[in-house]
Amino acid sequence: MATHKILLLPGDGIGPEVAAEVSKVLAWFTRAGIAQFETETDLVGGAAIDAHGVPLSEAAMDRAKAADAVLFGAVGGPKWAGVGYAKRPEAGLLRLRKDLGLFANLRPAICYPALAEASALKRELVEGLDIVIVRELTGGVYFGEPKEIVTLEDGQKRAVDTQVYTTGEIERIAAVAFDLARKRRNKVASAEKHNVMKTGVLWKETVTRLHAEQYADVGLEHVLADNCAMQLVRNPKQYDVLVTDNLFGDILSDVAAMLTGSLGMLPSASLGAVENGTRRALYEPVHGSAPDIAGQNLANPIAMIGSLAMALRYSFGLLEAADQLESAITRTLASGTRTRDIAGPGTNAVGTTEMGDAIVREL
Amino acid sequence: MATHKILLLPGDGIGPEVAAEVSKVLAWFTRAGIAQFETETDLVGGAAIDAHGVPLSEAAMDRAKAADAVLFGAVGGPKWAGVGYAKRPEAGLLRLRKDLGLFANLRPAICYPALAEASALKRELVEGLDIVIVRELTGGVYFGEPKEIVTLEDGQKRAVDTQVYTTGEIERIAAVAFDLARKRRNKVASAEKHNVMKTGVLWKETVTRLHAEQYADVGLEHVLADNCAMQLVRNPKQYDVLVTDNLFGDILSDVAAMLTGSLGMLPSASLGAVENGTRRALYEPVHGSAPDIAGQNLANPIAMIGSLAMALRYSFGLLEAADQLESAITRTLASGTRTRDIAGPGTNAVGTTEMGDAIVREL
Numbered sequence: 001m002a003t004h005k006i007l008l009l010p011g012d013g014i015g016p017e018v019a020a021e022v023s024k025v026l027a028w029f030t031r032a033g034i035a036q037f038e039t040e041t042d043l044v045g046g047a048a049i050d051a052h053g054v055p056l057s058e059a060a061m062d063r064a065k066a067a068d069a070v071l072f073g074a075v076g077g078p079k080w081a082g083v084g085y086a087k088r089p090e091a092g093l094l095r096l097r098k099d100l101g102l103f104a105n106l107r108p109a110i111c112y113p114a115l116a117e118a119s120a121l122k123r124e125l126v127e128g129l130d131i132v133i134v135r136e137l138t139g140g141v142y143f144g145e146p147k148e149i150v151t152l153e154d155g156q157k158r159a160v161d162t163q164v165y166t167t168g169e170i171e172r173i174a175a176v177a178f179d180l181a182r183k184r185r186n187k188v189a190s191a192e193k194h195n196v197m198k199t200g201v202l203w204k205e206t207v208t209r210l211h212a213e214q215y216a217d218v219g220l221e222h223v224l225a226d227n228c229a230m231q232l233v234r235n236p237k238q239y240d241v242l243v244t245d246n247l248f249g250d251i252l253s254d255v256a257a258m259l260t261g262s263l264g265m266l267p268s269a270s271l272g273a274v275e276n277g278t279r280r281a282l283y284e285p286v287h288g289s290a291p292d293i294a295g296q297n298l299a300n301p302i303a304m305i306g307s308l309a310m311a312l313r314y315s316f317g318l319l320e321a322a323d324q325l326e327s328a329i330t331r332t333l334a335s336g337t338r339t340r341d342i343a344g345p346g347t348n349a350v351g352t353t354e355m356g357d358a359i360v361r362e363l
Numbered sequence: 364m365a366t367h368k369i370l371l372l373p374g375d376g377i378g379p380e381v382a383a384e385v386s387k388v389l390a391w392f393t394r395a396g397i398a399q400f401e402t403e404t405d406l407v408g409g410a411a412i413d414a415h416g417v418p419l420s421e422a423a424m425d426r427a428k429a430a431d432a433v434l435f436g437a438v439g440g441p442k443w444a445g446v447g448y449a450k451r452p453e454a455g456l457l458r459l460r461k462d463l464g465l466f467a468n469l470r471p472a473i474c475y476p477a478l479a480e481a482s483a484l485k486r487e488l489v490e491g492l493d494i495v496i497v498r499e500l501t502g503g504v505y506f507g508e509p510k511e512i513v514t515l516e517d518g519q520k521r522a523v524d525t526q527v528y529t530t531g532e533i534e535r536i537a538a539v540a541f542d543l544a545r546k547r548r549n550k551v552a553s554a555e556k557h558n559v560m561k562t563g564v565l566w567k568e569t570v571t572r573l574h575a576e577q578y579a580d581v582g583l584e585h586v587l588a589d590n591c592a593m594q595l596v597r598n599p600k601q602y603d604v605l606v607t608d609n610l611f612g613d614i615l616s617d618v619a620a621m622l623t624g625s626l627g628m629l630p631s632a633s634l635g636a637v638e639n640g641t642r643r644a645l646y647e648p649v650h651g652s653a654p655d656i657a658g659q660n661l662a663n664p665i666a667m668i669g670s671l672a673m674a675l676r677y678s679f680g681l682l683e684a685a686d687q688l689e690s691a692i693t694r695t696l697a698s699g700t701r702t703r704d705i706a707g708p709g710t711n712a713v714g715t716t717e718m719g720d721a722i723v724r725e726l
């Protein structure tokens with residue numbers, strides 16, 4: 001039986017709590033003789049700053065490169081508000097994305113039927129919602145240079161960020177979206193601001209050309225990012241796969257996630273290019289470090305456990321195990337087990353560890 | 364009686380239809396002896412491209428500079444999709460904003476009680492919603508240089524947009540937000556991405572300093588733009604005044620507008636600096652040119668008529684007339700008159716002209 005190398009980076013806030021539940025699930029798969037994992041754990045974000053003075057040590061970066069998949073919790077919190085830009089907790093995550101070449105971020109926004117009531121939107125607008133945001137993750141304004149603050153002669157400061165995209169960067173993320181759409185409802189919407197941004201002009205032009213040349217069988221629609229944000233609120237079910245750049249993807253995927261009422265349940269995958277039949281990958285919950293509820297056994301571990309299910313499927317080729325884990329999650333929810341974030345008024349809520357235990361029991 | 368100089372720029376799509384209703388209202392105020400207007404009309408956007416080959420003629424720009432206020436409809440549509448970046452319809456609007464120095468865009472998001480049902484959100488989340496997004500309008504990625512597409516040696520293209528902010532630009536828009544908050548519920552939320560963008564770092568630092576020095580009596584909260592988009596969906600009533608940059612403002616204000624269920628009802632004001640007691644200003648509906656319903660007498664003219672009410676108040680000092688117009692709108696709605704966009708199922712909808720006539724009747 002092949003051994004799958006996992007680097008677990010719990011991070012900050014509720015990260016360690018939800019990561020602990022993932023470890024339980026990994027242990028179960030090993031005990032059951034279904035798969036074998038070699039799991040290393042390291043620090044990232046604020047935890048790494050406290051220990052090493054940097055948000056990701058070189059040793060952790062090397063381990064990430066050597067792993068078949070990285071499982072990432074969450075980073076950041078008020079404790080590290082003053083550490084300075086280069087050393088902030090988020091820099092650890094951004095370095096992982098960039099140095100592992102994880103250009104494709106897949107963020108499903110699924111409204112679980114049992115939770116449709118938890119959405120801010122009217123039930124009929126979100127019930128059955130199942131869209132995937134494909135976000136470009138290693139380009140755009142996140143990494144473009146110059147990126148600086150300079151002091152001018154009159155004492156004023158001037159800050160600059162640079163959004164850059166090349167044809168090749170746009171093509172490869174669009175291809176991910178089109179390929180994914182073919183396995184789903186065969187529709188892609190591409191969001192940019194070509195009416196204001198040159199990167200938007202190139203984005204639209206490149207997606208249009210790639211579509212005509214290689215994906216003419218897939219439905220394609222172009223939508224302005226501001227209008228897309230509106231449409232996500234007005235009628236999210238009109239979309240299937242939504243492809244967009246790094247910054248718009250950051251915002252639009254958060255809107256989409258929040259719509260589902262299932263923020264604590266949504267996993268995500270960040271994938272690199274396929275090389276020699278494998279690809280680098282990092283899996284993380286869509287939610288953040290939630291410092292306000294950290295350490296209180298209140299966090300919902302489902303997004304993190306669902307991220308493991310994605311790793312089983314996309315990185316380890318363990319399709320059956322992935323299905324098995326996802327249906328254990330579904331059965332646990334169907335049995336009425338709820339953490340606080342998804343418990344309706346008057347329902348009993350369980351804690352993080354109880355939810356993890358319940359899922360293992362269902363396995 | 365002073366004569367107020369207005370430049371009316373109806374633009375494209377439904378722009379001319381809603382602008383026509385504003386002309387009716389202006390005529391009523393003149394007939395009633397309440398105010399005197401000198402109204403010029405000119406072309407902008409696609410209409411100007413068709414007539415002059417550019418989205419805003421020099422003559423129209425000069426008229427805008429000479430006017431006390433510009434009333435703007437909407438621009439753009441599929442007809443001009445191929446005209447090229449420099450000449451696209453939106454360039455006319457962007458030039459007006461930049462050359463008139465309209466750095467402060469005020470976008471109220473109000474949920475009219477009668478329309479709470481029209482929101483995609485659950486009634487209790489939006490009923491009574493009254494927030495204002497203060498969007499920086501002449502800086503950021505909209506205007507920063509370089510902004511270009513270059514062809515690389517290998518035939519690939521590389522597109523660049525540049526987001527730039529100076530201390531002074533941030534201070535003046537933050538001051539608008541704090542001043543406005545003092546007349547409202549005294550709370551400002553400032554949205555940026557300081558965890559990823561240097562402009563976000565300078566934004567947060569500058570807002571924090573200005574607050575400490577001059578507005579310590581106003582409540583201030585910093586929120587990441589992606590989280591802010593989420594919070595707008597989760598619980599929009601937590602906000603009072605929300606200040607943010609040009610690009611985030613574009614998206615967040617569209618989300619906020621859509622939440623209200625009243626998109627066709629929301630006016631906006633774009634204001635310049637006060638010089639010699641006056642300030643340049645442009646008023647426009649938040650909605651766009653809606654080419655799909657143009658020319659069919661279906662558009663809701665209330666956002667445009669409400670924009671005139673803002674002009675009466677902020678540019679002409681006609682506070683009573685502004686109140687009068689706004690209460691005429693409220694009474695018209697209370698009487699059950701509805702255009703299609705806000706008509707509930709089973710309700711009779713009136714057209715654009717009928718809604719305009721009804722408001723004039725209420726005056």
Ligand SMILES: CC(C)[C@H](C(=O)O)[C@@H](O)C(=O)O
Nearest residue numbers: 076090093094250558559589
């Ligand atoms: C933590 C932060 C740097 C990150 C981002 O902006 O990409 C987060 O918001 C996300 O969406 O993964």
Ligand SMILES: CC(C)[C@H](C(=O)O)[C@@H](O)C(=O)O
Nearest residue numbers: 195196226439453456457613
């Ligand atoms: C028409 C377009 C250039 C404009 C913008 O992006 O600012 C519009 O979306 C707006 O919000 O006023």
